[in-house]
Amino acid sequence: MSSNKPHAWNPPGVPQPPATYDQVCVTPLLPAAKLITLAGQTGRNLESLTSISSDFATQVRGAYKRVLDCLKATGATPRDIVHVKHYIVTHTGQKELDGKDIVDRGWGDLWCEFMDKEGEGHRPPDTVVGVASLAKGGYLYEVEVMAVVNE
Structure with missing residues (x-):
């Protein structure tokens, strides 16, 4: 990327999002650093916007796989992450899951x-x-990640 402007795109191996956003954005910070922001990643399948497991842990693992795919596409790794936001649906209709506070649902482990x-x-x-x-x-479950890479 030769421009000093943000560059947003959709890397291979990551689900195609709606037209309102791209999955990854790289923003040069200094001549030798860049800020990477990822759209919220979920555990949905690549093939469909609606194909997703009803199992919470499966969704969480899938979201982390998407984070890894996006970071790799930018030349970053999870070691470069500077901030994370976890979004967890409070009332899922699953009695066992809903009986736990959102911080105790296993995503942290x-x-x-x-x-x-x-x-x-x-x-x-x-x-x-x-x-x-x-x-x-x-x-x-959905996770947003920001990373900084020094080149």
Whole structure:
């Protein structure tokens, strides 16, 4: 990227989003650094906007896989993440899941596992938000990531 302007695009291996946004944006900060912002990533399948498991942990793992795919497409790794936002649907209709506070639903253990494996144990600051719903029915979890890479 030779421009000093933000460059947004959709990397291969990541679901095609609606026309309102691209999955990844790289913004030069200094001559030797860039800010990478990812759209909220979910566990949906590549083939369909609506194809998603009803299993919370499966959705979470899928979202982290999408984060990894997006970061790799920019030359970044999870070790470069500077901030994370986790969005968790509060009332899913699943009694066992809804009986737990959003911080106790298992996504945190999966995040730590992901960051231990892919991010050298890095623990960037995060925000956890309980929400009424996400973009599509059936989505239970979404994660937003920002990273900085020094070139």
